[in-house]
Amino acid sequence: MRLKILNWLRRPEDHFPPHNVVKHFNDGVCATYIQEKTNLSQSTISTYLSMMEKCGLLISTRHGKWSYFKRNEKLIAQYANTLK
Numbered sequence: 001m002r003l004k005i006l007n008w009l010r011r012p013e014d015h016f017p018p019h020n021v022v023k024h025f026n027d028g029v030c031a032t033y034i035q036e037k038t039n040l041s042q043s044t045i046s047t048y049l050s051m052m053e054k055c056g057l058l059i060s061t062r063h064g065k066w067s068y069f070k071r072n073e074k075l076i077a078q079y080a081n082t083l084k
Contacts, residue, residue, distance in 0.1 A: 001040065004075075005048065027070065
């Protein structure tokens, strides 16, 4: 599921609805939308997103009480180059 989340976040406009509060994906996707798309519990998604943020794959931004997540493209590119 974590790989699916990373793939969805690569092009969020293709996989998630527009945000009500923030009208763009510059800061990423609201965790609530990610949770709804996965159909997993909030606590499971929270754990997944937290782990991916701690290892540097995701960057989070807060808007009020909402957390938004986007891919850390620089680190993902470094990982890909290392694997080559």
